[in-house]
Amino acid sequence: MQLSAAIYAIPLTAGISLVYCASRFEMPNKIVRSAVIMFAKTIAALAALYLLLLYLSR
Amino acid sequence: MRDPRVRLRNPVTAALLALAIPGAGHWYQGRRFKATIYSVCILTIFVWGMILGGGQPVYSQLIYRSDGPAPTAQLQASAPRMKFSFGYVAQVLVGAPAWPALVQEMRIRNQEARIDWIDEPIESDFQGVLSQSHGVQETQIISGTIELIPANERGSKVATGTLHAVFTDGSKQDLTLGGDVQLGRPVFGSPRRELRCRVRGQDAEGHDVSFDLEGTVQRRFIDWFEAPRDTLELDRLNGALSQSYDIGSVFTWIAGLLNLLAIWDAAEGPAYGYGDEEELPDDEDSAD
Structure with a gap:
């Protein structure tokens, strides 16, 4: 159950990244590239936090 | 500074169009790619949040029961x-x-709610x-279907009809409705409308007895969708959907804030410019 709730973060992060980067730039290529980078960084940060919490709760 | 290439x-x-429908403002400006990103x-x-929250995360007001005899906010006139x-x-x-x-x-x-009034037949x-009204107090959980008809075509405080009841042990009994009826407010943020009235049936020994009926029937979609609700309904939603309701609410908040x-x-x-500024050597970090 916990895992399924955490899975929601992936498409949500993708949507937020796209909208945020669309509001920063005008060029489609730049929007998509920035969104992919932002998505990757955010997911990496969330994964690190998840692993840290997992380790602390052992 | 605004880039002159952005029309x-x-x-x-x-x-105003963007405030009305996400992406509509950009479509109007001819910025179709961004319009598609925003709207999709x-x-x-937003829709995902609504689905997770059982269609009920959006409401503008929370209702509290005022002082008075009404047992719930729905039954408060x-x-x-x-x-x-x-x-x-x-x-x-x-x-x-x-x-x-x-x-x-x-x-x-x-709306001045007439909670003691039924204005049209209900099938739900x-x-x-x-609950048995006389003798030993006995309460039984039931489900089934109900047909409720006002005593007068133009509406009435009194209703007749039948409840095709199914008891928890699987047994069935048709109960005759009669007497005064109390119905929850027509417009309320719950798909279930409270109903209280008297019914006549037979007890285990076959004697005719009266019962008090308390329960809920369906409320029309246009009468509950995004309508103000009370804390009882929020408790029911949290009980039925658990964390999905909270996650759904947060999704709808995020959707609104993204549209800002x-x-x-x-x-x-x-906010940062057209997007080709990174080609300038000193502005390479502006993308982050």
């Missing part, structure tokens, strides 16, 4: 006491999909309890 047409009109992403997050829901500040930014909440709020404010499924970025973009253009 904003009339920024105020574009901002924001509306998907006088104007209810309402308190603004702060989550709606974010939800309303998503535009038209959240506007029905304001209409429903007005309907409740302008029923969930509730049956779209509105700003429609009015002022992109």
Whole structure:
């Protein structure tokens, strides 16, 4: 159950990244590239936090 | 500074369109790629939140029962006491999909609910309890279907009809409805409308007895969708949907807040520039 709730973060992060980067730039290529980078960084940060919490709760 | 290559047409009109429907302002400006991103992403997050929250995360007011004899806010005839829901500040930014909440709020404010009045026949499924009125107090959980007909064609305090009851042990009995009826407010943020009335049936020994019936019937979609609700309904939602309801609420907030970025973009253009500025050596970090 916990895992399924955490899975929601992936498409949500993708949507937020796209909208945020669309509001920063005008060029489609730049929007998509920035969104992919932002998505990757955010997911990496969330994964690190998840692993840290997992380790602390052992 | 606004990039001259970004064509904003009339920024105020574009901002208002973006406030009404995510992406509409950009479509009006001819910025179709961004319009598609905004509408697809924001509306998907909003609809996803609505689905997770059982279609009920959006509401503008929380209803509290005023002092009086009514046992619940639904069965309170006088104007209810309402308190603004702060989550709606974010939800309303998503535009038209959240506007029905304001209409429903007005309907409740302008409505003098006649909770002791049935104005049209009701056919619905029923969930509730049956209590014996005389002798030893005995309560049984029942479900089934109900047909409720006002005693007068133009509406009445008295209803007749039948409850096709199914008891928890699987046994069935048709109970005759009769007497005064109490119905929950027509407009209320719950798909279930409270119903209280008397029914006649037979006890285990076959004697005719009267019962008090308390339960709920279906409320029409247009009468509950995004309507103000009470804490009892929120408790029911949290009980039925658990964390999904909270996650769904947060999704609808996020969708509204994301549309704020779209509105700003429609009015002022992109925050960092056109996007090709990185080609200049000193501006390489501006993308982050």
